[in-house]
Structure formats: structure tokens, C-alpha cells
Amino acid sequence: MTTINDIAKLANVSRTTVSRVLNNNGYVSDEVRKRIMKIVEETGYIPSLSAKSLRTKKSGVIGVILPKISTETASRVVSGINEVVAGENFQILLTDTELNKEKEIEYIRLLQSRHVDGIILLATNINDRLISTIEGAALPFISLGQDLPGVTSIVYDDYHASVDMTNMLISQGHEKIAFIGVGEEDPSVGIERKKGYFDSLEKHQLPTNDSWIQLGDFSIESGYESMKKIVKRNEGNLPTAVFVVTDRMAIGAMEYLREQGIRIPQDMAVAGIGASTLSQYVTPALTTIDYFNKEAGKKAAELLLQQLKQKKEKEKFIQTYRLIKRDSV
Amino acid sequence: MTTINDIAKLANVSRTTVSRVLNNNGYVSDEVRKRIMKIVEETGYIPSLSAKSLRTKKSGVIGVILPKISTETASRVVSGINEVVAGENFQILLTDTELNKEKEIEYIRLLQSRHVDGIILLATNINDRLISTIEGAALPFISLGQDLPGVTSIVYDDYHASVDMTNMLISQGHEKIAFIGVGEEDPSVGIERKKGYFDSLEKHQLPTNDSWIQLGDFSIESGYESMKKIVKRNEGNLPTAVFVVTDRMAIGAMEYLREQGIRIPQDMAVAGIGASTLSQYVTPALTTIDYFNKEAGKKAAELLLQQLKQKKEKEKFIQTYRLIKRDSV
DNA sequence: CTGAAAGCGCTTACAG
DNA sequence: CTGAAAGCGCTTACAG
The missing domain is CATH 3.40.50.2300 (Response regulator)
Incomplete structure (x- = not known):
């Protein structure tokens, strides 16, 4: 696999400079920048995000915990989440509790060990261990669907x-x-x-x-x-x-x-x-x-992204809804 | 954040030993093992999977590329995939192309940079760039839904x-x-x-x-x-x-x-x-x-897992189906 | 404008 | 049974 060192050698520069070009920060002369970009293209070099994440403590990944994947509500919400985070070049690490409360807690820890930048939980219940696990994780966290004490929550009305x-x-x-x-x-x-x-x-x-x-x-x-x-x-x-x-x-x-x-x-x-x-x-x-689930997913993602940029107070949001009268009544 | 070094210090051993205990490989005396485990519990230590992945070149993550998340077929397939990979402690990194062919290729590269162990693509089209990107990725790869030349594929009949x-x-x-x-x-x-x-x-x-x-x-x-x-x-x-x-x-x-x-x-x-x-x-x-989408998802995941364990020849599989006759005919 | 060096948190030969 | 050391691929002060 080609690494940043290979690129540096081929371009006759230090890997510091390569890093600067790749991340577009710090001064690099135009000539050197072009030389490096050319080699990156030719080699098809793909930077290792694990290494980057280890170094920067940021992964560009959002953890999502669902009660059940194959549910229309869940897929709408995920679709909304994805729409906003993908725009900011985040990916979603998906996790399915199969309605098992223990797994909710387990997955929070797991996502933490994977260094996700934040977590969105489609909550189906409230319990003390869950809340203390969330607090312990000390990660930007959004609860969607239940009002969890001490956690930024979006609830349906x-x-x-x-x-x-x-x-x-x-x-x-x-x-x-x-x-x-x-x-x-x-x-x-x-x-x-x-x-x-x-x-x-x-x-x-x-x-x-x-x-x-x-x-x-x-x-x-x-x-x-x-x-x-x-x-x-x-x-x-x-x-x-x-x-x-x-x-x-x-x-x-x-x-x-x-x-x-x-x-x-x-x-x-x-x-x-x-x-x-x-x-x-x-x-x-x-x-x-x-209940506008997709909108709720978007909202959750937006709040999470905001929290990533700056620590914020925990807040509570209530989603709007609309009654649709049809023939069954 | 507590790291393996902290645990090592607290337990008065080297981090080598802590690593051995955590991964359950190599000889460690019972006494030391217990001491370490106790400290791990107390501190709530969570190992960094980024670091581990950087070192071992394995991430425990499977990339899934979908044409559209909020679709019943997609959610059934993902549910099937998840069911089998979660059992082996893999997670799913989810990616949605929104039916954009360029994104299919982009996401393959992205997933590669994230060091996923393998990729499952719900394919909606066939084109040369896609195929060469897959070959270039040199990653265990499964195509579901289209028969991609040179790629292990599961297709519906x-x-x-x-x-x-x-x-x-x-x-x-x-x-x-x-x-x-x-x-x-x-x-x-x-x-x-x-x-x-x-x-x-x-x-x-x-x-x-x-x-x-x-x-x-x-x-x-x-x-x-x-x-x-x-x-x-x-x-x-x-x-x-x-x-x-x-x-x-x-x-x-x-x-x-x-x-x-x-x-x-x-x-x-x-x-x-x-x-x-x-x-x-x-x-x-x-x-x-x-079309038994969930089964197809399971099958895809099983094939991928097999490929992770040993390089295999590319194969083609045809899923079974069942005609359901109901009142509209 | 550029580079040498340190360090992120792990694992794994190697040595004892 | 245990540890010292190297190294995975990056970024980032620091120095020049």
C-alpha cells in the first residue's frame, strides 16, 4: 500500500509537506504542490483515515443506534441523518439493537471505542444505566424519540x-x-x-x-x-x-x-x-x-454537527406533526 | 482518556502484557491477568480501535453501499447483512449513493481509506470504471443484485x-x-x-x-x-x-x-x-x-466473511424466488 | 516556504 | 511467563 512516506520520497519532499498539501493547510509553494498532486494522482494514493483519526482524535464517523433497521420509521430517519452528514463528509456507522436494551449500552461503548465523533440514538426506552453510560461517554449525543434527562433530545409531540x-x-x-x-x-x-x-x-x-x-x-x-x-x-x-x-x-x-x-x-x-x-x-x-421522520433525522444530524463544532448546553426539541384525514374515518 | 499505558502503569506490568490479556493471546499468569482485568473494570478502559486497526490492518468494519437507504428492499438487505456480521462483532459503515453512479466509485475509495475489511455493494448498474475501481481496491467485495464481471456476485433470478x-x-x-x-x-x-x-x-x-x-x-x-x-x-x-x-x-x-x-x-x-x-x-x-431480500443480505455477508478468512475464487450465486399469487390476478 | 522529530495507542516479533 | 523496542501512517508544534 502506498503511504504518505512513499509520496514524500517520490516527490523529494518531507511527509510534512505532503500532509500540508493533502489537508490544504500551511504554506506550500505552487510548484511543490503541483508536483505532489501529480504523484498522488498517478499512484492512486489513498490516505489512511485510521492513522489520521488516531492522530487527530477525530474520525469523521457518526454512530447511529437503531432499535430495528428494517422499519420504515428507522429508514426514513437514517435517510435524513445521512443526507445532512454526508454533505459534511461524515459517514454513518450503523448499529441495530434488535430492541435489546443491553445492546443499547454495549453499542454506545463500542462506538466510543471506534472513536465516532458523535452518536444519535433512536431511543425506545429510558433507564438509569443508559443515561449514565451516555454521560460517561462524554461524546456529543442526541436522543431521538424519547426525552432523556441530561441529553439533548428531539421528541415527537x-x-x-x-x-x-x-x-x-x-x-x-x-x-x-x-x-x-x-x-x-x-x-x-x-x-x-x-x-x-x-x-x-x-x-x-x-x-x-x-x-x-x-x-x-x-x-x-x-x-x-x-x-x-x-x-x-x-x-x-x-x-x-x-x-x-x-x-x-x-x-x-x-x-x-x-x-x-x-x-x-x-x-x-x-x-x-x-x-x-x-x-x-x-x-x-x-x-x-x-411525524416527519426524515426531517427529525435531519434535525438530529444538524444538532449533532453543531455540537461537534462547539460544546453546547443540552436542549430539548419538540417535532411538529400533521394529522392526515383519510377514508378510514 | 485512559490508554493501555495507564492500565500498564496501574497494574505494574508492561503494556505488552496488558495487550495479551485484552486479546487473550500469549501466556499470562492468572494472578497478573486478574489484576489487570480488575483495573480495566475500575477505570472503564475502552481500547482504541483506531490504533488497533492502524497496527493490525483490520478494522472490524464492513462497508455497505446502497442506492437508496429508505427503500424496503435496501432495509431488508441491510438487516440481513447486519444479522450475520454483528454475530461476528463486525459493524456496518453505511453509505448511500442516492442513485448517483459517480458516488458508487467515490464511496469505494472512501471505504477503502477507512480500512473497511470488505465491501458489499447493492449494485444498480454495470460500467467499466466501477469494475476497475473494485479491482483496484483489492478488497473482499460482494456485488448484490447485478452480475459484475470478475466480482463475486449474488443475483436474483x-x-x-x-x-x-x-x-x-x-x-x-x-x-x-x-x-x-x-x-x-x-x-x-x-x-x-x-x-x-x-x-x-x-x-x-x-x-x-x-x-x-x-x-x-x-x-x-x-x-x-x-x-x-x-x-x-x-x-x-x-x-x-x-x-x-x-x-x-x-x-x-x-x-x-x-x-x-x-x-x-x-x-x-x-x-x-x-x-x-x-x-x-x-x-x-x-x-x-x-426475492427473499433479507436472505440475500445474509448470504452476501456470509460470503464476505468467508473471503475475509481465506482468499477465494470469484463466484456467482443465483438467489431463489417464490411467486405469490394473490387477489390482483 | 520546508523539514526533523515527537507522538497518537496499539500489537508483535524477539529476547530472556 | 514477561518486557523493551520497533513500527503501523498520519499531524503538528517547533525551528529555521
């Missing part, structure tokens, strides 16, 4: 999104609104969205009912099963709408309703969250909330 | 998949089968799939017709527009089926048909390729071909 969606269903005349949520380990989805639902009902003095409430695990199948339970438990007196906290689970719910010949939206209105491509093309098209 | 799908439409009694394809820059999708379609028609002595053939650009919208043109040009005498070379474009085509009140499949059968989640939940469910 889960509470208000959920209130808005429930209000909308109520404004359509629904009084018996079922709910399919997820567990509270994920505070944003599991707690905030549920809270919005209950608060809206309460404000409108509408009844709630345990048999209307089910918990899924984000999968399409779990939406199907949850819907099934709600229908079974309320035969003869079905709720007239169901608010599902993710599009995928909502799609599962719709599938079950279709199988049972329960018409959407005449017999039961369905609403989701996420604005997945799926939501747009199912029949009837699903009413949902767009 | 585009030709036979396309023949099978067309045969199936014919066996359903269709004699006027329209086709929505893509440009030939992408040989696998643009040439092979088209060839399969034409060969099947020819074998069954069925007519083709220029007004039945359109080219899209992979987007849902382009499927919509292509379908529109086909319908406009054949008013009063529509083909009875349309074979679309990707699910997304097929979804677009279905949308247009629905708008026009052309019933699927009674008035026009629709078939796609890709087995996207979308294809399953759209109404009517789309007949398509499953």
Missing part, C-alpha cells in the same frame, strides 16, 4: 398528536372509542399517546371501558389480535372507532375487521400514527399522523 | 422470475399483457425482466404491442403515469393484464386503475415483483414475487 386524533374522532360523532396501545417501557408511545387519548375522552366527558383497551407489540399481527379481542369482548355492542398508536398495528386491526365483515369506516372508524406508505395505499386509506 | 410471472398470467387466459419496466442502465431489472416477459409471450405465440409497453423510474408515481399512458393509448381495447417489474410501480398502476373504475382483476389483472409489505395489504392484494 406524542401527547398532543394523540389528543388531536382523539378529538377528531369525537368531532365525527364517535362516543365509544377503543384504543390499541403498547407497553410503558416505551414512554413516548406507551405513556404519552395513551395519556392523550384518556385526557381527550375525559375532557369531553366520554366513557372509557377496559374492554376497549388492548396492548400490542408494534407488529401488524399484534394489531390484528388486539382488534380481535376488542371485538370478541364487545359483541353486540361494538365501539364505533378505534385509535391505534401505530400504523402497522392499525393495518393489522383493519385486516381483522375486513375478515369479519365489519365495514370501515361505517361500522368502525380506524386511526393510526406514523404516515407509513402502507397507510396511504390500504383500502380504505388510513387516517394517521405524519 | 430476474429472467426466470419474469418468465414465470408471465406464464402464470397466460395460464389464467390472458392474451393481451401490458408491461411496465425500467431503463436498461439497470441490467437486472431493465433487461432481464423485460427479456423474460418477451420470451414467454413469444413462446406462447402471443402478440406484443408497443402501446402496451411503458418505462417507469421505480417510483409509485411513475407506475401511475405509465398505467395512464397504456390506458389512454388503448381505449376501447385495453390489455387484460399488466406485468409491472416492481411492486411500487404496480401500486401506482393500481391506483390509476381504481380511479378510472377499471376493476382489478376482472377488467385488468396486475402483477408486481418484490413482495413488499405494501403488496400484501393493498386491496386487492398484489400478486408478486418474493
